[in-house]
Amino acid sequence: MDLLEVKNLDFYYGSQKALADVTLNIRRNAITSLIGPSGCGKTTLLRCFNRMHDLYPGNRYAGEIRLQGRNILSKNEDLINLRSSVGMVFQKPTPFPMSVFDNIAYGPRLKGQRNLSFLREKVEKALRQAALWEEVKDRLKENAGGLSGGQQQRLSIARTLAVDPEVILFDESTSALDPISSQKIEDLMTELKKDVTIVAVTHNMQQAARVSDYTALMYLGSLVEYDETEIIFTRPQKKMTEEYVLGRFG
Amino acid sequence: MTNARKRKLQNIAALSLSALCALIGLGILFAILFDVLKNGARSINWALFTQDPAPPHLAGGGGLKSAFLGQGLLTLAAAALGVPLGILAGTYLAEYGRNRKYAKIVSNLADMAISVPSIVIGTFVYAILVKPWGGFNGWAGAAALAIIILPVIIRTTEEMMAMVPWNLREAAFALGASYHKVIVTVVYRAAAGGIFTGILLAVARVAGETAPLLFTSFNANFFKLSLSGPTPSLTVTIYLYAASPYENWVRMAWAAAFVVTALVLALNILGRALIKYRVKG
Numbered sequence: 401m402d403l404l405e406v407k408n409l410d411f412y413y414g415s416q417k418a419l420a421d422v423t424l425n426i427r428r429n430a431i432t433s434l435i436g437p438s439g440c441g442k443t444t445l446l447r448c449f450n451r452m453h454d455l456y457p458g459n460r461y462a463g464e465i466r467l468q469g470r471n472i473l474s475k476n477e478d479l480i481n482l483r484s485s486v487g488m489v490f491q492k493p494t495p496f497p498m499s500v501f502d503n504i505a506y507g508p509r510l511k512g513q514r515n516l517s518f519l520r521e522k523v524e525k526a527l528r529q530a531a532l533w534e535e536v537k538d539r540l541k542e543n544a545g546g547l548s549g550g551q552q553q554r555l556s557i558a559r560t561l562a563v564d565p566e567v568i569l570f571d572e573s574t575s576a577l578d579p580i581s582s583q584k585i586e587d588l589m590t591e592l593k594k595d596v597t598i599v600a601v602t603h604n605m606q607q608a609a610r611v612s613d614y615t616a617l618m619y620l621g622s623l624v625e626y627d628e629t630e631i632i633f634t635r636p637q638k639k640m641t642e643e644y645v646l647g648r649f650g
Numbered sequence: 651m652t653n654a655r656k657r658k659l660q661n662i663a664a665l666s667l668s669a670l671c672a673l674i675g676l677g678i679l680f681a682i683l684f685d686v687l688k689n690g691a692r693s694i695n696w697a698l699f700t701q702d703p704a705p706p707h708l709a710g711g712g713g714l715k716s717a718f719l720g721q722g723l724l725t726l727a728a729a730a731l732g733v734p735l736g737i738l739a740g741t742y743l744a745e746y747g748r749n750r751k752y753a754k755i756v757s758n759l760a761d762m763a764i765s766v767p768s769i770v771i772g773t774f775v776y777a778i779l780v781k782p783w784g785g786f787n788g789w790a791g792a793a794a795l796a797i798i799i800l801p802v803i804i805r806t807t808e809e810m811m812a813m814v815p816w817n818l819r820e821a822a823f824a825l826g827a828s829y830h831k832v833i834v835t836v837v838y839r840a841a842a843g844g845i846f847t848g849i850l851l852a853v854a855r856v857a858g859e860t861a862p863l864l865f866t867s868f869n870a871n872f873f874k875l876s877l878s879g880p881t882p883s884l885t886v887t888i889y890l891y892a893a894s895p896y897e898n899w900v901r902m903a904w905a906a907a908f909v910v911t912a913l914v915l916a917l918n919i920l921g922r923a924l925i926k927y928r929v930k931g
Contacts, residue, residue, distance in 0.1 A: 484826035490820065490821060496840075510825060
């Protein structure tokens, strides 16, 4: 069974339909890229997976998204619980105005964890996983706002890892970073897929081709084509996919 | 006259006129400050802070101990009443009530309340907290001051919280935080400096108020550290003593004016320094 199964998903911002009849399965321990021109609905789809849309009034879902078989769009879904199994890393780094340590410990503390030695272990493990430990191990008490942009983004990833998610959603998470920092994040994603499943929205087609195992092309709220990345970029079924990956439209 | 020459002359005229007005305005301000400094500094001595007022015929004796204590207590009580209420109301407007019509209305009303003349608030509190309770009391004075700072704190809190980027809230939500956790652990932290500065400036403003206290806490020569009776304050002391015919009372009024001005100035400078520090950091 695939980790995430999207079936006939429609999504509306108020009366405006933003996703139409999207059906796709996200494979476990793989990186799936969502690509497509601006406004195609890829970020909208990504934000359905942790029900981020629920923060704003008037948004509506129809269809199903199953996480390990459970329909997360159901009215009874506990969003706090859902969001600790589906983490998210945003476009811009979002360090909280507190120390590096407190940033990483934020999620475990939300779950009621107060034991300091447990938290220390957790923080170190998450920072190691995010390839940030060596750079910040002597600065854990400093304000996270003092880290560089690339470090802040890895901090955001570590913070997400500290709540032990099944899935991490990356929303154009390298587009605000310099090439070297982006490269580090890409390497990190490849490293992380051993432990988690990754869904990434990206505008950067080379990045999708380099890091992802599967790629989905979206256009005007619909899924155009979804397959292994290699197939999408070398021998796609649809004319539109070929033109998009060759940079002829979008 | 050529057009260019005419424009140049107009420019010079406008520049000198506005510079002159700025000079007059600043000149008056500095004249007041200088006067208060000159006369106040002369009247400052240790007894001012340690003794209670002496009868007017005893030249040179006495101090304003009670007025200092009363002023401090009134300001503290006003802050204790107004600050928590203001922060919570501002939080509601910025977070839970965001984008709702009635929240916008309340926010606009708070803006208007900021400019209500303080004497109106004084008479209002007189009607509800002085007359029915049988006389002037410090709690009424503190309530009047709290009503004055309340809208300032509401609006400052609202604006400072609205300035915290949505990204940051979303990031906290994405980790599984509930809304109140997001507000308390992330938004308040991010907005704390601004809110604190706003409180400081609001308290500075209210420390120099006289009119609302005339109707509420009024004055007392001797003060027993309780707000349940008439409570002395520096500003009302200035008002009463400055107009008195006794030379030593007038001197104490100058001293009180000096201390109030210095206090308000210090709070303002501290508040502004904090703003600068935050903008830099």
